[in-house]
Amino acid sequence: MSNDILVITEHMDGKFSDVSFELVGKAKELASALGGQAVAVVVGGGVDANVFASDATIHIDDAALGQFNPEAYGKVIEALVKEKSPRLVMFGWTATGMDLAAWLSAKLGVPCAAYVKEIGSDLMMGCQAYGGKLMAEVAPEGDMAIAACLAGSFPAEAGQGSTAATATASPVDLGSLKVKFVEAIKPEGGDVDITSQTKLVSVGRGIGGKENIELAEELAQALDAALSCSRPVVDAGWLPRTRQVGKSGLKVKPKMYLMLGISGAPEHLEGMKSAELIIAVNTDKKAPIFNVAHYGATADLFEVAEAMLELL
Amino acid sequence: MLTTVEKIIFILAALTSVGFTYHGFKTIVDSIRKGRPAPELKDIPGSLVKAGVAVLFQQTIFKARKVLSAIHMGLFFGLITYAFVNLTDALEGLIPGFDLVYGGKNIPFKFLPAGVINTFNLIADVMSGILLFAIIVMFVRRFITKDKALTFRDNILLNPKVLAGAQARDSLIVDVFVVMHVGARLLSQAYRLNEGPDPFMPIASFLNSMVGSSEVGVHVAWWVSLGWVMFIIPYLSRSKHTHFFMSPINLGLAKQNPRGQLDPAVPLKVIEGTRFDPGAKHVHDLAWTRVLDAYACVQCNRCQDVCPANFYQRPLSPSALEVNKRYLLKEATFGSHPEKLLLPLTETVISPEAVWSCTTCYACVRVCPVGNEPMADIVDIRRRMLIDGYEIDSGVQNALQSLATNGNWMSKGKRLRGKWAKEMEFPVKDATAEPVDHLWFVGDTASFDERVIPNTKMVARIFNQAGLDFGIMYKEESNAGNDVRRVGEEGLFEQLVEQNMAAFGKSQFQRIVTTDPHSFNTLKNEYPQFGGQWEVKHYTVTLLRLFEEGKLTVKNKLSNYKVTFHDPCYLGRYNGGFTAPRKLLELLGVEFHEMPRNCENSFCCGAGGGQIWMGKVAPGERPAENRIKEALTTFESNASDKKQLFIVTCPKDMIMYSDAVKTTGNEGRIEVRDIIQLIAEAVGVEEPAVAEAVAA
Amino acid sequence: MNIVVAIKHIPSIADDLPVSGNNVDFDSVDFVLNEFDEQSIEQAVLVKEAVGGTVTVVGVDLIEELDNILHLAIAKGADKAVKVTADEPGADSHMQAKWLSEAIKGLSPDIVFAGVQASNDLDGQIGPMIAAHLDMPYIGGVSSVEVADGTATVNKEFAGGVGAKYSVSLPMVVGVQAAAKPPRYAPISKVRQVAQTATIDTVEPSGDASSGLTFKKMAPPVATGHAEMIDGSPKEVAAKIVELLKSKGLA
């Protein structure tokens, strides 16, 4: 048994996702409090593994691990966890982490907490349950635990570094797998699919006219985001219907939803209320959107947008 | 007059004509009888007589298109006259000495006094002129000026025959018939006038001055005139002009239940050995009275004119529905395509998209001169589509799902329904726990929608101020189910009724008041079928009474406002609640202007019948937007610098019209307000001051 | 094909959730079907419609109200329904997954569907745990499933519209994110008909498992209800927004 913390990182197309760095950063903090090591685990090849601020990085590569494969990855991680007996195994509560964390928990009989947003040095975990309506504080029993953490819970910078990875062969035989990766599916062409964007700048009637869309588009580009909107903007023909968020439009769940001149009608909220970070700029301090947004500013959207463009 | 040979030919031809006519109408009656049992009709002879009177005075067509209706009246009276004219003509041909020319002047007539004959001749002659004029107007309207009102938009499903112009062909045949028939009759009269003009036959006399008189001419013209009749009568049973006969009957057999009470999804009448699936898939799944509708339909498109969905460019036309039904039945019974009856109605008479575009506003049924109910067919088709697992709009599906689990369509928890009441500065009674006089059925929108809740609270304050003993049912209230039923989800409707009936059962109250016209309609007209017999009032009526009893008094006259009022379908057209809101507005002292489309003719906001739940919103000018423009035009012709208000008495209207004011870019010019907001201002009830919620 | 759907009856988050002690006050909340289970039921029925077989829906009856849900599932196209009678409203995912696994074992499934997650999955989802107990592979985040010759082809979604196609030799457990088609609507008249005719098999809970989590506290998150307002001139607001985004790695 050790006080180490294993972080199961995730990567795609040669890039680690932000949550990997967030977890490594948090793991470092916890490990130093617990007197163990923060170990980043990189499964699969095609990626530069020397990018974490971890105390150690284990890079396991194998022909069968080239692409995410829940069965293969699960076997590798299970073997590794058995071998290392860490105090805590951290996953992201993401498309990949969600396939592995609970499975590993049941497989090893180790407690698992999901929807984790906070972890204390006593490994007390704060979980955002019931669609964000309740925060639960839970304490895992025993001397090993699994945490599946929501993306964006911890700062990413703390996890960035250059620890040299140790390459290792797969600890288990990956010869006869039932799951086979067939092919990758890329997003379709055509207009931007706002439902699959991680960042959205969304404009409402406050944008005033078609001629102002350009400004919003510029801001979106500067933020590496896509442009979406409320229904009146579509009705007015300022943006195509594919960009409409809401009841009669599309439901989106980006990491960032920056709202410029949208009042926050329920029909609009229906499409975006589960966005992770909602920032609203509106001249009306009583606009209902401020009851929903995480951050708000009573300000003119044009002035704010232009000022932001200067800073980006 | 006729020679013996002619007489024999005439009698044979007449018998053949009667034979074909009998076959025609028997086929129609058989096909109507294949429909399902209809809700029970009371005093059929009485209502047939009433309908006959209405038809005689052409009352029902004047609900719309006044000028054309007058011309139709001319046609109608002309043809009625001609029924007698043809009879006397036939008798003239067959009975020697039965001769009406010159009345009693030269040839003494044995059967009737001269005065009667002269009157008859005068009427026949003048009516011939009117008929010709009227038919020419109708002809010009259809074929020369091509009145748009007689056509269907491209996106509307039409029977191939209709698409190929069958309606126009039918019309042409009848137009030609009338011109030839009436023309020939006039000519035959003209040819007879061998002693110069008859003052009682001005038109025939005028013709005589041009063509002279001729014995051969009389015979030829007589044959043309009556020959046509023998051809046209059997033809009518096969053409759209069956309405000559079927309209009066249909009117006599029209819906007798309240407008706001839908026919059940399966007939109430049990027939041994027959199991009915809910709603309609095929044409004979419709109640027989609605199969009859197809034959009665005049194909006038009056219903299409008033249909909000049609206005909104949706592929729906209530008249196309009836027309398609008619041509489908024709192909199957007179034609050689009985198998077409087995095709679903959604392929033959109305497209699925059209089915789901109807707002159930009742305008089509109300305006129809012959008592047709296209809307009822649409609801029946929806019912079956739901049962058959047709993929419905996701928004509607979400709403229904939420209604099934939460009892409201907004995916809110049951406990949140009374949240607004708990926030009030005075306690709002729980009617399920303590007796109240008025049980206020609040409805979903007024209970949950943040934009409407301030008005809901204001109603509570005014009730409170007036000392009204009222309570709400908090979490026990469920959606009343009006729109659920109209979407076709009969099972869910029944479930909601049961839930509400259980809640009512727990409560003690004298009467129900509701702020929502949709709930009002079903509680008043449909709950009685489930054992819920109560006095149900719309809040406008309750408020008016409170004013009349002096429990509310106007402290500030609101003469600074110029207002117009929108009649919600389910309060106005469905339930005749026209006066209370207008009287209230009068009491408040506002400057009131009526929009052109008011009361019975009110134009639907577009939200009803489940449309507000639709996930997909179609492009094009929405009915509500059109209505806001109508209000503004009304105000324009009464210009002043008073504040312009659009007054509503329905929570859904509040949402639809506030949205429409924005989308039409008319903020600042017109403001949408619930009547309660005006009353609050006039009575002097204010919202309690709230601490600034926004952190500095 | 033996197709099994494992479902979860969970507290409705449409209401504000009352808390009692360190957990949800289960006595005063409404229970609803997990929204992703609606997707997984639909996907299961779609598979049945494509290749034949029977769909059996299995759930733990926490508050003796599962029948409605099971009837609904049958109205939507499931053939059989089984409930594990636990009467334990607070049973966590680990317990439910164990009981469900025991119940499912006897059904010798070719494929098991579960919702990809539930809002009360504080200790993880039942899908992967059932897979672990039954020793079957698991893939979650799935948005379409096709079955042929003992092999399932599934599409899994990652973030940003990117996905991957996998082929899996059956049996397996699938965590459904979205069915290939939107879930069909079951008209209530049909559900009511089912309620009168359908039989639901009951199974005693067997097996023991626990999440190993102790609940210390449960409360609504502190800063909800109103946005944190950013004050200052537009320039200052802009600067603060940019700073905020940068701190979250979003700019």
Ligand SMILES: Cc1cc2nc3c(=O)[nH]c(=O)nc-3n(C[C@H](O)[C@H](O)[C@H](O)COP(=O)(O)OP(=O)(O)OC[C@H]3O[C@@H](n4cnc5c(N)ncnc54)[C@H](O)[C@@H]3O)c2cc1C
């Ligand atoms: C059946 C139905 C379905 C609907 N479906 C949808 C849907 O899918 N999606 C949707 O979005 N809406 C939908 N709506 C419309 C919805 O009700 C609202 O009307 C709409 O969301 C409002 O859009 P908005 O916030 O852009 O406009 P508004 O409500 O007009 O808000 C504009 C905001 O901009 C602010 N503003 C103005 N100028 C400035 C400035 N210079 N700087 C900063 N702020 C400024 C104003 O203070 C105001 O708050 C639907 C409505 C109905 C009835």
Ligand code: SF4
């Ligand atoms: S009820 Fe209204 S919307 Fe429906 S068909 Fe008739 S007129 Fe059109």
Ligand code: SF4
């Ligand atoms: S249904 Fe009535 S209103 Fe409509 S076209 Fe026929 S007769 Fe005219």
